[in-house]
Amino acid sequence: MKPTIDEINRDINSPWYEVCHTATGRGCISKCEIPKDTVIHISKALSSAISRPFKKEVCSSCFKFSGGKTIKFRLGGQHPLYFCSEQCLSAFTADDIDQIYLNSLLNVESFYNNGLRKPDELELTINEDKFEEQIIEEWKKISEWEEKIDKMKPSKRLNNIPKIGESEYIEAKYIVGILFQMYKGKHHELKFFESLQSNELDKLKRYPQLLQSYTNIYKFVRLTVHTELQPLVTSELIRTILGTNLTNAFGIWSQPVDDAEEKDYFGFAIFPSASFFNHSCYPNLIKTREGDTLYFRTLRDVDPNTELFISYGNYSNENVQIRQEQLREWFFDCSCTKCISELGMDIKCK
Numbered sequence: 001m002k003p004t005i006d007e008i009n010r011d012i013n014s015p016w017y018e019v020c021h022t023a024t025g026r027g028c029i030s031k032c033e034i035p036k037d038t039v040i041h042i043s044k045a046l047s048s049a050i051s052r053p054f055k056k057e058v059c060s061s062c063f064k065f066s067g068g069k070t071i072k073f074r075l076g077g078q079h080p081l082y083f084c085s086e087q088c089l090s091a092f093t094a095d096d097i098d099q100i101y102l103n104s105l106l107n108v109e110s111f112y113n114n115g116l117r118k119p120d121e122l123e124l125t126i127n128e129d130k131f132e133e134q135i136i137e138e139w140k141k142i143s144e145w146e147e148k149i150d151k152m153k154p155s156k157r158l159n160n161i162p163k164i165g166e167s168e169y170i171e172a173k174y175i176v177g178i179l180f181q182m183y184k185g186k187h188h189e190l191k192f193f194e195s196l197q198s199n200e201l202d203k204l205k206r207y208p209q210l211l212q213s214y215t216n217i218y219k220f221v222r223l224t225v226h227t228e229l230q231p232l233v234t235s236e237l238i239r240t241i242l243g244t245n246l247t248n249a250f251g252i253w254s255q256p257v258d259d260a261e262e263k264d265y266f267g268f269a270i271f272p273s274a275s276f277f278n279h280s281c282y283p284n285l286i287k288t289r290e291g292d293t294l295y296f297r298t299l300r301d302v303d304p305n306t307e308l309f310i311s312y313g314n315y316s317n318e319n320v321q322i323r324q325e326q327l328r329e330w331f332f333d334c335s336c337t338k339c340i341s342e343l344g345m346d347i348k349c350k
């Protein structure tokens, strides 16, 4: 069952703000005056995944970028994980004494590289009026597939691992991270994960081909994770993980030293307690990343009873139409005060 707002606030236990119902779902409202430059929230990644092009250059633990060189510290055989330092490698192994996470991630690497089968083709003609039924139907087929798989010998099951692409690879690694944290059950952020807003249906309606991708990811994860994690792999959970990541995960970007340098996208991570901050194009919070931790700091003095907003994008002087269009990628029409006021002005000018 999803935690209530009271339970969320009890666990966040912030002296600065509380999570409340707002016009745009849950949001964070200041409880008192907050001076400029106050760090009001800190959140450590629950799970993360680095994309394939950067896997040898970005630390699997703290996301530090090597600048393009292949990182020295490695774990695993033919397709290892990479760490920027002995400390990051040791921190990873200390957290995973039984190598459950390691083996699951190495399986993702090796079966990505040596995928045994082509993806199952979905002959899906989308019928918009019945799309929700179609989704249910496709996941029902997965249950039937699972019944067959469960009757097979383990060696034969391996022949049923579907081939996955790069976008599925990163999702599979991210899913494995969540499953591992659920298995351990200790991470502070875990309790907020189940309250995240899912946009599965919006996402599938916009990109129907993802339905095939999702069922493939499910089969891949089901057949490659460590046996200790297998009982956690249910279609319900995997659909929740996939449905929540687009509107809640934070990109992991390079941190250029000067503004002229372009940012590189390394992958993404989830910081569930930070997902209660709504977006504004005139935010009063800024987030910064140090390693696998996000810090949320006030950009100006904040009065009591004021909503605390971050910016989901990287906006400077973009016009309102461009901002609105980009934010629709996250399945919402931005209703921040800046947009409302500029849209109002826009209408008046026409």
Ligand SMILES: C[S@@+](CC[C@H](N)C(=O)[O-])C[C@H]1O[C@@H](n2cnc3c(N)ncnc32)[C@H](O)[C@@H]1O
Binding pocket: 024, 025, 026, 027, 196, 197, 247, 248, 275, 276, 277, 278, 279, 280, 330, 331, 332, 333, 334, 335, 336
């Ligand atoms: C990361 S969640 C923020 C917390 C969310 N309100 C909740 O209840 O879980 C992002 C979602 O919040 C809503 N949202 C955030 N900022 C918004 C804004 N400026 N205008 C409209 N909706 C917004 C959208 O539904 C968006 O998909």
